Structures are given as C-alpha cells and as structure tokens.
Amino acid sequence: MxxxxxxxxxxxxxxxxxxxxxxxxxxxxxxxxxxxxxxxxxxxxxxxxxxxxxxxxxxxxxxxxxxxxxxxxxxxRVKGEVMSEEFRDPARRDPVRCKDTLDVLVALQCRLQKYDKTGWMPDLKQRFHDDLVINDRLSADLKKNLLGILGGLPDGQALCHCDFHAGNVFFDGAKYTVIDLLQVSRGDPAADAACSYVAWSFTGTEIAEYYLNRYCGESGISEKSVRQWLRVYAGTLLGQVPEKFTPIIERFIAGS
The missing domain is CATH 3.30.200.20 (Phosphorylase Kinase; domain 1)
Known part of the structure; x- marks a missing residue:
C-alpha cells in the first residue's frame, strides 16, 4: 500500500x-x-x-x-545552510572561501574530539572490524590483511564522528549543527581524521590535502598517524559508496 x-x-x-x-x-x-x-x-x-x-x-x-x-x-529540524555549498560546483569554487570553510570545520572537529564521557559509545576499532568482516567485496586475503593492520592500530577515547565533512554540518549564523550521527564512536582521533580525509578526497585531491594539513596543525597529530588508518577505513567502504568513487577507495586500500 x-x-x-x-x-x-x-x-x-x-x-x-x-x-x-x-x-x-x-x-x-x-x-x-x-x-x-x-x-x-x-x-x-x-x-x-x-x-x-x-x-x-x-x-x-x-x-x-x-x-x-x-x-x-x-x-x-536543522536550521541554517549546509556548509558543503562552497564545494558543490568545482567550476565555481572560490579557493579562499573554501579554505576558510575548511579552517572552521577543522576547528569544530578538533573541539568535538575533546568531548569527554565517551565510555558509552561503540568502540571504533570494533566497528571497523565488524564492517570489514561483513564486506563481501573484499577478497579473503585482503580482508585478512586489513584486519591484521587494524589489530595493530591504536585504541583511543576521543569522540569520533567518522563521517565529518561539510555535508554533515549546518550553520545558521549563530551556531553549528552536526548531523548523520550513526557512526559516532570512541577511538583514536586520527582515525576520525582519516574518515574525513577520505570524504574530502571525493571532493578533490587539493581540498583533501589542505584539510589534512590543517587538521594536523590544529590537533598536533602527525600526518603519519592519520594515514595509517586509510587502508583499513577504505576497506570498510568498498562497495558501500557510489561506484564513481570506487577507484579512489581502491587506491587507498592499495596504500597509494
């Protein structure tokens, strides 16, 4: 009906x-x-x-x-404008405004990662583990390899949104509102940044690299610490994002 x-x-x-x-x-x-x-x-x-x-x-x-x-x-009802408008049309992007928006988003992300009382949240590594295990797009050997990498990555207690990008943040002129909270987890903040870096890579390489540089500068976390999560996180996404992004995901999984 x-x-x-x-x-x-x-x-x-x-x-x-x-x-x-x-x-x-x-x-x-x-x-x-x-x-x-x-x-x-x-x-x-x-x-x-x-x-x-x-x-x-x-x-x-x-x-x-x-x-x-x-x-x-x-x-x-979320009020305000979504912050991804600056990035929607590659031909009309204003580089200065895009960087200003990224600066604001990075500062907000770092602030959110400092929230305490995260003990009730799902564990990020366990969530990634489960997502890898059930992903039938990964070969048995690749799945085993990625699970091995995951096992050696650090735990953490930070609030990780795990899908933090401009499309999930609104601003009404006075305050920010963050949406799509299903993946919120407790874990290493560098893993949260890796999730954002992959999301920004769908928008463009230059934007993704600017994000990573600003995040590392704002948080004090090394680029190496963020990049070590990329293969694992990309493995959880294979087959879960639009096919046009599959080549990007496959490059991350390959470590290139």
Missing part, C-alpha cells in the same frame, strides 16, 4: 542513499529506505539521545517511527 509521506511529514529537504529527510514546522523525519537494518535505526537513536546529555551540537531526537514498513526518526 502506498503512502504519501510528504502529506505526513512535510516537504523533502534532503535525500541520500539510505534515507529521505522530510520537514514540517520545527520537526524533521529521517525516513530510511525499505529494508534498512532495524538495528542501525535504533543505534542512531541511542547515540543521538546520549549525545544530548553532553550538549553535543546535534538535533534532539523525539521518537522512532514505523510507517508503511519503513523506519524513521523524528528529530529537530
């Missing part, structure tokens, strides 16, 4: 591979695609509810919905 989700939840304000976001008044509903894992929906709700307790700058969550076979989360 069909359902008019716009009549229920309002206009479409965002659309991704896994969910469509509707908004009406002060609330938004993130409605996941049919068949999206139930455990992921409840995990994201759990993470969002706990982040509220430490005043993390994310939307407040109100309820989990099940409508016409699809799960959703009702939350605050």
């Amino acid at each position: 069909s359902c008019d989700f716009e009549a229920l939840f309002g206009e479409i304000v965002g659309r991704g591979a896994q969910a469509t976001v509707y908004a009406k008044g002060e609330h938004a509903v993130k409605l996941y695609r049919e068949g999206y894992p139930k455990r992921n929906v409840f995990s994201e709700a759990y993470i969002m509810a706990n982040l509220e307790l430490v005043n993390f700058p994310g939307p407040m969550i109100y309820e989990i919905l099940l409508v016409n076979g699809r799960y959703g989360l009702r939350m605050d």
Whole structure:
C-alpha cells in the first residue's frame, strides 16, 4: 500500500542513499529506505539521545517511527545552510572561501574530539572490524590483511564522528549543527581524521590535502598517524559508496 509521506511529514529537504529527510514546522523525519537494518535505526537513536546529555551540537531526537514498513526518526529540524555549498560546483569554487570553510570545520572537529564521557559509545576499532568482516567485496586475503593492520592500530577515547565533512554540518549564523550521527564512536582521533580525509578526497585531491594539513596543525597529530588508518577505513567502504568513487577507495586500500 502506498503512502504519501510528504502529506505526513512535510516537504523533502534532503535525500541520500539510505534515507529521505522530510520537514514540517520545527520537526524533521529521517525516513530510511525499505529494508534498512532495524538495528542501525535504533543505534542512531541511542547515540543521538546520549549525545544530548553532553550538549553535543546535534538535533534532539523525539521518537522512532514505523510507517508503511519503513523506519524513521523524528528529530529537530536543522536550521541554517549546509556548509558543503562552497564545494558543490568545482567550476565555481572560490579557493579562499573554501579554505576558510575548511579552517572552521577543522576547528569544530578538533573541539568535538575533546568531548569527554565517551565510555558509552561503540568502540571504533570494533566497528571497523565488524564492517570489514561483513564486506563481501573484499577478497579473503585482503580482508585478512586489513584486519591484521587494524589489530595493530591504536585504541583511543576521543569522540569520533567518522563521517565529518561539510555535508554533515549546518550553520545558521549563530551556531553549528552536526548531523548523520550513526557512526559516532570512541577511538583514536586520527582515525576520525582519516574518515574525513577520505570524504574530502571525493571532493578533490587539493581540498583533501589542505584539510589534512590543517587538521594536523590544529590537533598536533602527525600526518603519519592519520594515514595509517586509510587502508583499513577504505576497506570498510568498498562497495558501500557510489561506484564513481570506487577507484579512489581502491587506491587507498592499495596504500597509494
């Protein structure tokens, strides 16, 4: 049976591979695609509810919905403009404004990584381990190799968003709001930076390198510490991102 989700939840304000976001008044509903894992929906709700307790700058969550076979989360409507607008059109990018935006994002990311009371969060290395194990795009030998690398990487207690980039940050002129909190974990902050570096690589090599340079300068973490996570994180993404990005992922997995 069909359902008019716009009549229920309002206009479409965002659309991704896994969910469509509707908004009406002060609330938004993130409605996941049919068949999206139930455990992921409840995990994201759990993470969002706990982040509220430490005043993390994310939307407040109100309820989990099940409508016409699809799960959703009702939350605050995010106000302001998404910070990825500066990077959307390569032909019209202003290099100065792009770098200024990156500077702001790096400072925000480093500040978020300093949040304490992360003991309740999922462990980042365990999450990467599980993602590698279930990824059937990886050969048995490559999977074994990447799991071995992961085992030798450092643990940590930092708040890691694990998908921190301009498309997941909004600014309303007064405050920032960070969205897409499913992957929030406890771990090595360099791993969080590696996730961001890969995301920025989808935008462009020059932008990614500027991000990495600024992050290392702001955080005091070495570039080597960030790069050691790239092969493992890329392995978790193989087959999980749009095919146009597969060559980039494969280069990271190869260590080049």
